[in-house]
Amino acid sequence: MKSLRWYIVAFVLIGNAVAFAQGPADTVGSLPGIEINTSVDRAESYIGDLITYTLIIVYDSTYNLIPPPLGANLGAFEVKDYQPDIESKRDDGRLESRTIFVLCTYTTGDYTIPPLPVIFMLPDSTRKVMLAEPVPIKILSLLDLAGTDTLDIKPLKAPYEFPPDYTMYYVYGGIGLLVLAIAAIAFGWWLWKKQRAKAQLDVRSPWEIAFEKLAFLKVQYLDGQLADQLQAKEFYFQLTEIIRAYLGRIYKTDVLEMTTEEFLDAFHEIELPGETYLQLGDFFHHADQVKFAKLMPERVRIEDDFMSAHDVVERVRADHERRQETDVLAIASKTSEPPVTEEQKV
Numbered sequence: 300m301k302s303l304r305w306y307i308v309a310f311v312l313i314g315n316a317v318a319f320a321q322g323p324a325d326t327v328g329s330l331p332g333i334e335i336n337t338s339v340d341r342a343e344s345y346i347g348d349l350i351t352y353t354l355i356i357v358y359d360s361t362y363n364l365i366p367p368p369l370g371a372n373l374g375a376f377e378v379k380d381y382q383p384d385i386e387s388k389r390d391d392g393r394l395e396s397r398t399i400f401v402l403c404t405y406t407t408g409d410y411t412i413p414p415l416p417v418i419f420m421l422p423d424s425t426r427k428v429m430l431a432e433p434v435p436i437k438i439l440s441l442l443d444l445a446g447t448d449t450l451d452i453k454p455l456k457a458p459y460e461f462p463p464d465y466t467m468y469y470v471y472g473g474i475g476l477l478v479l480a481i482a483a484i485a486f487g488w489w490l491w492k493k494q495r496a497k498a499q500l501d502v503r504s505p506w507e508i509a510f511e512k513l514a515f516l517k518v519q520y521l522d523g524q525l526a527d528q529l530q531a532k533e534f535y536f537q538l539t540e541i542i543r544a545y546l547g548r549i550y551k552t553d554v555l556e557m558t559t560e561e562f563l564d565a566f567h568e569i570e571l572p573g574e575t576y577l578q579l580g581d582f583f584h585h586a587d588q589v590k591f592a593k594l595m596p597e598r599v600r601i602e603d604d605f606m607s608a609h610d611v612v613e614r615v616r617a618d619h620e621r622r623q624e625t626d627v628l629a630i631a632s633k634t635s636e637p638p639v640t641e642e643q644k645v
Contacts, residue, residue: 325425325426325427325428326416326427326428326429326430327427327428327429328429329429330358330362330419330427330429331359332358332359332361332362332393333356333357333358333359333362333419333429334355334356334357334358335354335355335356335357335417335429335430335431335432336354336355336357336431336432337352337353337354337355337412337415337431337432337433337434338352338353338355338434339351339352339353339412339434339436341436342435342436342437343436343437343438343439344436344437344438344439345438345439345440345441346404346405346406346407346438346439346440346441347403347405348403349379349401349402349403350376350401350402350403350436351399351400351401351402352373352376352399352400352401352402352412352434353397353398353399353400354397354398354399354400354415354431355395355396355397356395356396356397356398356417357389357393357394357395358393358394358396358419359392359393359394360392360393360394361421361422362419362420362421362422363419363420364394364396364417364418364419364420365417365418365419365420365426366383366384366396366398366417373400373402373412373413374410374411374412374413375404375406375410376402376403376404376410376412377402377403377404378400378401378402379401379402379403380400380401381398381399381400381401382397382398382399383398384396384397384398385397385398385399404438406438407438407439407440408437408438409435409436409437409438410435410436410437410438411433411434411435411436412433412434412435412436413433414430414431414432414433415430415431416428416429416430416431417429417430417431505545505548505549506545506612506613506615506616508544508545508548509541509542509544509545509612510609510612512537512541513538513541513605513608513609513612516534516537516538516541516605517605520534521601521602521605527595528589528593528594528595531589531595531596531601532589532590532593534601535586535589535590535604536590538586538604538605538608539583539586539590540555541608542579542582542608542611542612543555543557543562545612545615546566546615549615549619550566550569552565552566552569559583559584559587562583563576563579563580563583566579571615571618572614572615572617572618573614575611575614575615578607578610578611579611582604582607582608582611585600585604586604
């Protein structure tokens with residue numbers, strides 16, 4: 300409300316400044332082709348009720364209308380809302396300007412909305428002022444309402460007792476049963492998937508699985524022509540996943556979700572055969588450039604990386620089997636009987 304009042308004051312000041320700059324205006328009772336009508340939606344109202352006050356100005360298009368100083372003098376009424384200068388054109392060619400105020404007062408008595416000045420600029424640049432009709436309004440007290448006895452103190456009414464309603468219990472109970480049923484179904488599905496995964500667990504050695512996947516990858520990509528960078532990116536995604544899964548199973552390390560740096564850090568302390576660690580670092584860094592930096596490598600480099608991955612699988616396989624054989628011999632040397640070799644079995 301404070302912002303509305305400031306807006307009206309500013310509007311009035313600007314309007315008055317413009318009118319003053321244009322010189323004095325003569326007040327007249329009428330002008331040809333001009334009609335000014337005022338109305339309210341109720342002639343009698345109670346304290347605090349909202350009253351709609353409408354100012355309608357109908358004028359010839361040869362006149363230039365200067366809006367009245369809105370809110371400059373509305374008597375004892377406060378402006379709660381307004382819609383200024385709603386313009387339209389009538390069938391007879393004249394223009395219509397409609398301004399609507401929503402007023403309110405909090406004191407009783409007989410009041411009058413004072414006449415608002417309306418300024419017109421004539422074709423000869425002279426200015427004329429016409430006053431809108433004042434509007435009387437009677438503000439009544441709420442104590443005057445017919446049939447009320449607000450001055451008497453009435454006894455307290457007995458507290459209202461609501462009848463028991465079991466509808467919400469049924470609703471909440473149904474929702475709870477539905478949630479339990481969904482949870483049971485989800486748990487059963489998860490258990491079934493887990494059992495199925497166990498049943499389908501590949502019992503082959505890690506290198507057998509890795510060599511098979513490399514063979515499929517070669518048929519899918521390298522036996523043909525990599526058409527674009529998207530195919531090269533998918534090729535390197537699958538190739539790095541094969542190596543990660545293979546090394547993770549061999550060295551019992553969960554590396555599938557690691558970044559390249561985390562992967563290399565995890566294998567820094569593991570004794571890999573030969574130059575395998577350095578080879579892996581070069582391989583994975585180049586693969587990251589293809590997967591994430593949109594690098595399109597040459598065909599020769601793609602084939603070299605595939606062979607490098609194949610060599611890593613083979614080198615780690617040979618080292619792993621050698622270590623297992625060494626462990627078996629070490630255990631057998633501690634027993635009274637030496638282990639039976641293949642030649643002895645024959």
